[in-house]
Amino acid sequence: MKLFSVIRKEIRAVKSQRISILLILLYPLLGTLLLGLAMTGTDVTTAPVNIGIISNGSSLTNEIASATQNFNFIPYSDLIAMKNGIKRKEITVGLEIIEQPDDLTSSIVNVHFDNASGFASGIFVDYIKTNIQKIAHEKTILAISDILSTTNTLSTNLQSELGKLSNFRTQLDLTENSLDSLDQKINSFDLITIRDDIDTQQAMVQKYKQKHNAFKSQLVLVRNEYTTMYSNYTRWKNEFNNIKNNIYYLRNNINSKKADLENAIIQLNAMYSQIPPTIQANYLTQLNILDSINNSMSTWDSTLTSIDSSLTQIENYQTQLDHSINQIGTVISQLEQESYELELALTNAETATHTMETQLYLLEQTLNEAKQIILDGKQSKTAISSQLNTSEQLFLDLVPKLNAFKQLNAELIIAPITINFVPVHVNSRLTWHIFNLDPTQIGILVSNAITITLILTCVLLTAIVILLEKSQQIPLRTFMNSASPFTLISGKIGGQLIIAILETIMILVVSVIAFGFPLSTNFLGLTLAILLIGISFIALGLIIGSFTNNQSTAILLSLLLIIPMLFISGIIIPLDLMPPAISFISSFLPLTAANNLLVGVIVKSSSAIFLLKEISALVGISLIGILVTLLKR
Amino acid sequence: MSIAYQQLNKVKGQKGSTIISVKKVSKSYGQKKVLDAISFDISAGEIFGLLGSNGAGKSTITKIMLGFELANKGKVVFFNGGPFDHKTKISIVPQQIAAYLDFTVQTNMEYFTSLTKIPKKEQKKRIDFLLNWLDLQDFKQMKIRYLSGGYQRLVNIALSLISDPEIIFLDEPTVGLDPKMRQMFWQKIKELQEAGKTIILTTHYMDEAERLCTKLVLLKNGKLIKKGRPKELIRNFGGLGLLELELDKRLTTRHFTLVQKQLPKNLIYLKNKTILIPYKQSQNFGEIISTTKSIIDAKYSIKSIYLKEPNLEDVFLNITGEKMGDTK
Numbered sequence: 036m037k038l039f040s041v042i043r044k045e046i047r048a049v050k051s052q053r054i055s056i057l058l059i060l061l062y063p064l065l066g067t068l069l070l071g072l073a074m075t076g077t078d079v080t081t082a083p084v085n086i087g088i089i090s091n092g093s094s095l096t097n098e099i100a101s102a103t104q105n106f107n108f109i110p111y112s113d114l115i116a117m118k119n120g121i122k123r124k125e126i127t128v129g130l131e132i133i134e135q136p137d138d139l140t141s142s143i144v145n146v147h148f149d150n151a152s153g154f155a156s157g158i159f160v161d162y163i164k165t166n167i168q169k170i171a172h173e174k175t176i177l178a179i180s181d182i183l184s185t186t187n188t189l190s191t192n193l194q195s196e197l198g199k200l201s202n203f204r205t206q207l208d209l210t211e212n213s214l215d216s217l218d219q220k221i222n223s224f225d226l227i228t229i230r231d232d233i234d235t236q237q238a239m240v241q242k243y244k245q246k247h248n249a250f251k252s253q254l255v256l257v258r259n260e261y262t263t264m265y266s267n268y269t270r271w272k273n274e275f276n277n278i279k280n281n282i283y284y285l286r287n288n289i290n291s292k293k294a295d296l297e298n299a300i301i302q303l304n305a306m307y308s309q310i311p312p313t314i315q316a317n318y319l320t321q322l323n324i325l326d327s328i329n330n331s332m333s334t335w336d337s338t339l340t341s342i343d344s345s346l347t348q349i350e351n352y353q354t355q356l357d358h359s360i361n362q363i364g365t366v367i368s369q370l371e372q373e374s375y376e377l378e379l380a381l382t383n384a385e386t387a388t389h390t391m392e393t394q395l396y397l398l399e400q401t402l403n404e405a406k407q408i409i410l411d412g413k414q415s416k417t418a419i420s421s422q423l424n425t426s427e428q429l430f431l432d433l434v435p436k437l438n439a440f441k442q443l444n445a446e447l448i449i450a451p452i453t454i455n456f457v458p459v460h461v462n463s464r465l466t467w468h469i470f471n472l473d474p475t476q477i478g479i480l481v482s483n484a485i486t487i488t489l490i491l492t493c494v495l496l497t498a499i500v501i502l503l504e505k506s507q508q509i510p511l512r513t514f515m516n517s518a519s520p521f522t523l524i525s526g527k528i529g530g531q532l533i534i535a536i537l538e539t540i541m542i543l544v545v546s547v548i549a550f551g552f553p554l555s556t557n558f559l560g561l562t563l564a565i566l567l568i569g570i571s572f573i574a575l576g577l578i579i580g581s582f583t584n585n586q587s588t589a590i591l592l593s594l595l596l597i598i599p600m601l602f603i604s605g606i607i608i609p610l611d612l613m614p615p616a617i618s619f620i621s622s623f624l625p626l627t628a629a630n631n632l633l634v635g636v637i638v639k640s641s642s643a644i645f646l647l648k649e650i651s652a653l654v655g656i657s658l659i660g661i662l663v664t665l666l667k668r
Numbered sequence: 669m670s671i672a673y674q675q676l677n678k679v680k681g682q683k684g685s686t687i688i689s690v691k692k693v694s695k696s697y698g699q700k701k702v703l704d705a706i707s708f709d710i711s712a713g714e715i716f717g718l719l720g721s722n723g724a725g726k727s728t729i730t731k732i733m734l735g736f737e738l739a740n741k742g743k744v745v746f747f748n749g750g751p752f753d754h755k756t757k758i759s760i761v762p763q764q765i766a767a768y769l770d771f772t773v774q775t776n777m778e779y780f781t782s783l784t785k786i787p788k789k790e791q792k793k794r795i796d797f798l799l800n801w802l803d804l805q806d807f808k809q810m811k812i813r814y815l816s817g818g819y820q821r822l823v824n825i826a827l828s829l830i831s832d833p834e835i836i837f838l839d840e841p842t843v844g845l846d847p848k849m850r851q852m853f854w855q856k857i858k859e860l861q862e863a864g865k866t867i868i869l870t871t872h873y874m875d876e877a878e879r880l881c882t883k884l885v886l887l888k889n890g891k892l893i894k895k896g897r898p899k900e901l902i903r904n905f906g907g908l909g910l911l912e913l914e915l916d917k918r919l920t921t922r923h924f925t926l927v928q929k930q931l932p933k934n935l936i937y938l939k940n941k942t943i944l945i946p947y948k949q950s951q952n953f954g955e956i957i958s959t960t961k962s963i964i965d966a967k968y969s970i971k972s973i974y975l976k977e978p979n980l981e982d983v984f985l986n987i988t989g990e991k992m993g994d995t996k
Binding site for chain 2: 037040041043044047048504507508509511512513514515516517518
């Protein structure tokens with residue numbers, strides 16, 4: 036009794052609010068019709084429509100005209116004239132085609148339409164847009180064909196590049212081998228031994244230089260001795276020549292004197308007879324003495340001859356000595372020359388060893404640098420090799436893909452799936468229905484319309500009524516009377532539920548008339564689903580009403596709850612298109628559960644066992660809402 | 669033609685027995701103490717006034733008595749339990765109307781009657797009685813939103829009396845009403861008391877409390893400053909009364925001296941043609957009347973008489989040193 040009283044009051048409370056009545060009427064009507072509009076299409080292909088066109092006679096104009104043959108194309112000279120044509124309703128849509136002379140820039144089609152004419156021109160705009168997109172699609176196919184051709188070429192080039200890469204790698208390997216060989220050669224350089232040899236050579240040069248210096252000193256002494264000896268010898272030779280000359284002169288004198296003497300003896304002997312005998316004897320004695328002198332002088336001469344012979348012998352010796360001395364002088368000069376040359380050679384050797392040392396140092400540095408270069412070269416080779424491997428792998432990966440491209444069909448890329456719409460219940464569609472939908476679409480439409488309408492009305496109305504009661508201090512009265520809180524809340528739910536059922540009936544009636552919604556739907560299941568959905572949404576309204584203190588806040592909070600749910604419940608955007616996280620969250624939302632439940636009952640004709648998740652969610656929400664409201668009181 | 673409430677509904681039970689006992693109730697909101705160890709008892713059948721200016725703690729103690737709020741300390745006992753144990757015996761008449769404003773009076777009455785334990789057959793009778801008693805029959809088909817403030821208050825009372833409660837909380841019932849409507853309200857409240865109802869009246873109107881209440885407590889800044897019957901409080905704490913007699917001419921010095929001799933205990937003033945005679949409430953008023961007669965005998969005419977008796981306002985002023993409404 037009390038329950039019915041509360042239920043009646045609840046309906047009266049809603050009725051007393053004009054905005055509530057308006058909402059109750061508008062939500063099912065507008066919601067359903069708008070959803071229907073959103074989900075249906077109108078056959079514009081046969082409509083006799085005038086389309087204005089401004090064009091430079093390009094091929095694109097002809098293509099568009101060809102694609103939309105059913106329309107009457109009216110040419111305009113300029114944009115202003117065409118816009119005026121739209122304003123005067125001569126044409127529904129005006130096309131301004133700007134085709135670019137080159138292939139680098141997109142052609143432009145400006146579609147002018149009367150945006151004040153509601154969605155009528157919008158439909159034709161969409162149709163024309165579709166046709167233009169179709170032309171664009173064909174152009175795209177051509178472009179993709181080009182791409183595929185290019186891809187093919189690219190694939191071939193890639194193969195070639197892969198070959199070059201292989202060659203490059205071989206060359207790199209050869210270079211590495213060369214570097215290894217060079218490295219080995221450089222390593223085979225025994226610089227230490229060379230340095231030791233050079234040091235030994237330097238030591239020897241120093242040693243020989245010292246010896247040479249000693250020899251040079253000795254040679255100077257010998258030269259001095261030789262010079263002294265030569266000087267003495269020259270003096271002695273001069274003396275000897277003087278003696279010889281003197282002896283020669285002496286011999287000549289002796290011979291001359293002897294000849295004179297012999298002449299004198301002859302003459303004396305010839306005179307002997309003439310000389311007095313008294314003196315003869317004396318004479319004779321004297322003559323004998325002269326003979327004896329002559330003899331002596333012959334002896335002397337022989338002695339002198341012997342001396343002369345000795346001198347000649349000496350002279351011969353002297354000549355030999357001269358020769359020997361000259362030989363010695365020559366030898367000394369030669370020795371001096373050789374000493375000089377030796378010194379020069381030693382100096383050169385010393386310079387050479389220094390140069391060698393410097394060169395060795397430079398060689399050492401050069402070798403080190405060469406080794407570093409080899410090391411760097413090897414590292415570079417390793418890095419290049421690695422990069423080549425990566426590149427090669429990329430190329431190798433790319434090649435089969437590019438090869439696979441060859442198998443592709445340009446048409447297939449653009450339209451990979453061909454969708455055919457095959458209506459199951461073709462006969463159930465009545466020709467006078469406002470919208471032209473297939474049964475599945477109708478089922479989804481009705482489910483969506485009921486869910487959206489119920490969440491808007493149940494949540495908002497319940498919250499608003501609670502806030503209205505709060506503002507009118509009704510809890511002061513209900514608090515102090517004999518009706519239990521549970522009765523009051525049950526009555527509130529009952530009243531709101533009746534409104535929800537009325538809303539649903541209105542939607543079903545509209546759906547039957549407008550879309551030919553099949554009445555063969557499981558009505559028991561639908562009723563139970565509506566009751567459960569209604570109670571759960573009312574429970575949400577109860578929670579919002581319990582925790583807010585004025586209607587504005589309640590409405591805002593309700594919308595804050597409802598609008599995001601609308602967007603992620605799968606009603607507006609398919610759940611499959613959402614990110615997994617959002618999709619997961621969505622599965623727990625009451626709106627999602629409600630929509631899935633209704634789609635399950637209306638469209639899929641699922642049994643309750645398959646809808647346990649949705650049923651559990653909605654029962655849970657209902658219990659939480661009622662419990663929270665009871666505790667809040 | 670209205671009928672008297674007591675003709676139909678009489679509270680059975682012992683009048684004068686304590687039905688509500690408030691025991692050392694304290695309440696704070698954060699650091700602010702709004703009630704400080706308040707104690708008083710309310711007996712059956714009396715009009716109990718909760719008197720104080722805004723912020724005195726009247727609403728808070730009412731909410732605690734009704735169980736809408738919990739006391740930090742102390743407790744409230746209804747009979748032998750809490751308010752919820754006897755909620756069908758209790759009703760509230762809030763200052764602002766508590767009803768569905770877009771429903772008619774009749775619909776509201778029917779709805780709230782349906783929530784009571786009144787049998788279905790008697791519900792209509794009960795509604796009709798209340799509408800008649802409060803002269804609302806002519807307005808029963810009107811939406812409450814369109815009623816005047818005074819009639820909305822009457823509907824408010826009607827809705828509160830549907831369950832025929834024994835204890836009625838009235839929160840500032842006459843605020844904003846015209847004098848005629850106030851008089852009517854007072855009459856109805858008196859009738860309820862006569863029917864044996866216990867009324868807890870929250871008001872800041874001293875005259876209303878003085879006129880209606882059989883007992884009251886004076887609250888100031890969450891403290892109970894005085895409790896008792898209004899007349900006792902006025903007698904004990906109200907101070908002097910004042911009689912002003914305006915004459916046709918100024919009293920001569922000889923006559924003034926004569927008056928002073930006749931009323932030697934009173935400190936009489938002369939202000940132009942007006943004689944001001946302060947008096948104690950315990951004073952024999954016959955002496956003052958005799959003096960007045962002697963003035964008339966001395967050929968003076970009395971143009972006007974103004975008698976100002978001490979009231980609860982004076983009690984409040986004398987106890988707190990502040991006028992009602994000055995307190996913060």
